[in-house]
Structures are given as C-alpha cells and as structure tokens.
Amino acid sequence: MMSASSTIWAFNAPNEENTEFVYQSVLQGRSRFGWSYVPTADLRTLEERSLSDMTEQEKDCFGKAHFLLQIKPGDWIVHINIPSWGRCVAAKVLDSYKFDPDSPTGDFRHFLPVDPKTVIEFDRNSPNVLPLISRRLKLMGRFWRIHYLSEFLESLENVREDKVTITGDITKQIFYLRSQLNDHLREITEKIQKAHFGKDLEYLDERVFESVPGVSKARVNPSGFGTDHGADVIVNYDIGLPLKELEQNGTLVIQVKSFTGDHWETNAVNQLAEAVEKYQATAALLLTTAEATSPLLDAIESLRTQLEPKHVNVGLIAGQDVARFMLRFGGNLLFPDS
Numbered sequence: 518m519m520s521a522s523s524t525i526w527a528f529n530a531p532n533e534e535n536t537e538f539v540y541q542s543v544l545q546g547r548s549r550f551g552w553s554y555v556p557t558a559d560l561r562t563l564e565e566r567s568l569s570d571m572t573e574q575e576k577d578c579f580g581k582a583h584f585l586l587q588i589k590p591g592d593w594i595v596h597i598n599i600p601s602w603g604r605c606v607a608a609k610v611l612d613s614y615k616f617d618p619d620s621p622t623g624d625f626r627h628f629l630p631v632d633p634k635t636v637i638e639f640d641r642n643s644p645n646v647l648p649l650i651s652r653r654l655k656l657m658g659r660f661w662r663i664h665y666l667s668e669f670l671e672s673l674e675n676v677r678e679d680k681v682t683i684t685g686d687i688t689k690q691i692f693y694l695r696s697q698l699n700d701h702l703r704e705i706t707e708k709i710q711k712a713h714f715g716k717d718l719e720y721l722d723e724r725v726f727e728s729v730p731g732v733s734k735a736r737v738n739p740s741g742f743g744t745d746h747g748a749d750v751i752v753n754y755d756i757g758l759p760l761k762e763l764e765q766n767g768t769l770v771i772q773v774k775s776f777t778g779d780h781w782e783t784n785a786v787n788q789l790a791e792a793v794e795k796y797q798a799t800a801a802l803l804l805t806t807a808e809a810t811s812p813l814l815d816a817i818e819s820l821r822t823q824l825e826p827k828h829v830n831v832g833l834i835a836g837q838d839v840a841r842f843m844l845r846f847g848g849n850l851l852f853p854d855s
Contacts, residue, residue: 525666558574586614593609706806772804780835800830809833
C-alpha cells in the first residue's frame with residue numbers, strides 16, 4: 518500500500534547511448550540515476566564527509582544526486598522519455614538508496630530497488646493520463662517531484678485497464694473536466710435533498726419548472742397526500758408550432774421523491790400511471806434525489822411501454838441528474854448574482 522505521504526519522483530532521461538541500459542535496469546528492479554561517474558560517488562559515504570574532504574568530482578556527483586537519499590520505500594519513480602521520446606516507465610520503490618560500483622557504463626551507479634511487478638510503461642500524452650499529470654511529465658530538470666498522488670494513481674489505473682477512449686472533437690482536457698465536474702453533481706443533489714424534504718422539494722421543482730422554456734404554468738398539486746392521484750406537481754407546457762391553429766397545450770404530471778441513497782421502491786411509478794389517467798396528461802416524470810436502481814428503471818420502462826399507444830412520454834430524473842436539471846434551469850434561482 519502507498520501511504521498518504523508517498524512521493525512521486527520524476528527522473529530526466531539519460532543520454533541516448535544509456536537509455537536502453539537504464540530502461541532494462543528498471544525492468545529488472547533497479548531504477549538508476551547518473552552523476553556517479555567516479556567509483557567513489559556512493560552518496561551514503563559522501564554524506565558522512567565534509568565538502569572540503571571531497572574531490573571536485575565527488576562534490577559534483579553529491580551535489581547533483583544527493584536527493585536520492587530522500588527517496589523511501591513506497592514512493593514512485595518515473596523515468597521520462599524512456600524507452601523513447603514521449604514514453605515513460607514508472608515503478609514503486611522497494612528499498613532505500615543503493616550504489617553499484619560495477620555498473621558496466623562507468624556511470625549510473627546510483628540506484629533505487631523497485632518492484633518489477635509494479636513497472637508500467639505508458640505514453641505521457643495518452644488519453645488515460647490526466648492532463649495535470651501529462652503536464653508534470655514534461656522535462657523540468659534533472660529530477661523533480663510530482664505532488665498529485667491521487668491523480669497519478671488514477672492515471673496508472675487508467676493505463677493498466679485502458680479505460681479512456683476519447684472520440685470526436687472533444688479534447689482530453691474537456692473530457693477530464695467533465696469527469697471531475699460530474700463527481701460533484703452527486704454532492705450537489707445531496708445538498709438539494711438535505712435542504713428540501715418532502716413537500717419542500719415539490720415547491721422547488723415548481724419554481725424551477727417555471728423557468729423551463731415552453732412551460733406556461735407549473736404548480737404544486739393543492740390536494741394532499743393520498744388525494745393528489747399521483748401528481749405532486751402539474752406542469753402546463755406548449756407543444757406543436759407557434760402558429761395560429763397549430764398551437765397545442767400539454768400537461769406533465771410529476772412524482773417527486775426526496776430520498777437518499779438508492780431508489781428501490783416502484784410505487785411512485787404506479788402513481789404516475791394513475792396521474793396520467795386522472796389529469797389526461799401528455800407526459801409523466803419521476804424526479805428522485807436518490808440513485809436509480811435496476812427495479813426502478815425496469816418499472817419506468819414498463820410504464821413507457823404501457824403508455825406508448827396513448828402517445829404519453831415518460832421520463833426519469835434521478836440522482837446526479839437532479840443537479841444537472843437544477844443547474845440548467847434553476848441557475849438564476851440558485852445563483853442570483855450570476
């Protein structure tokens with residue numbers, strides 16, 4: 518497990534002649550770093566000596582690479598532009614800094630033991646890599662730290678499972694912005710529910726539906742529970758064409774449920790069928806702040822099939838879609854200064 522304090526370290530690529538050596542070393546469990554071109558450059562030994570006691574070469578190696586002593590087990594190392602330009606290879610650190618005096622290149626003696634089972638190679642510009650991480654995987658010096666642990670881990674998971682496919686004219690940035698905003702919609706719906714229990718949510722829906730284009734009137738059913746015949750809110754709206762003798766009026770009946778968690782009960786759908794019959798509605802809608810479940814979706818689909826011969830449309834707004842609806846049509850109500 519990676520601790521919350523784990524660090525992601527990015528290493529610049531070596532010169533071209535050593536790229537393959539460093540790459541193969543990672544695959545075999547050793548993440549190597551240069552600036553060790555003298556056999557006396559073991560950082561553990563140099564750290565115990567004063568600068569005045571070092572040769573100029575040792576000072577150079579120590580100054581460029583002493584940060585390696587900060588890397589700890591559980592951290593991640595990402596080698597940039599390895600095995601080729603734009604590619605990266607990452608691995609989780611198993612142990613603290615080590616020194617290989619027998620490196621065949623005469624350099625890259627510094628290394629961190631890494632777990633070969635965690636090694637992952639990817640294109641830093643892949644759709645699977647979050648934009649924030651892609652940007653941090655561009656060259657920034659000999660080494661640098663990436664302080665976005667959750668985004669980094671999410672990117673690695675995306676790469677392993679090849680989760681993300683972006684089609685059409687949507688950029689990667691817009692794709693991830695949408696995803697991140699969607700994460701907040703459930704939270705917004707929860708806040709709407711906490712502020713509006715029972716009848717309060719019906720009155721909020723009344724006000725928001727009055728802002729929907731084409732709606733001429735929205736009203737909470739004045740009849741009480743058990744006498745409203747399944748219609749909590751009744752909406753009159755315009756259908757047809759805005760031309761003389763072609764204008765028509767429609768009636769939407771709405772069942773409103775201020776629920777938390779998952780919506781399992783299907784009685785509200787049965788009540789919609791009653792409301793359509795009672796008010797001769799042309800459309801029916803269930804609006805619930807809870808998340809839709811398979812039984813609920815099946816019940817909605819069954820009602821659609823039942824009412825299709827009567828040309829009555831049936832809709833469902835559930836969970837985070839409540840937030841979408843409220844933000845789209847109730848923006849001026851929720852954010853009066855915007």
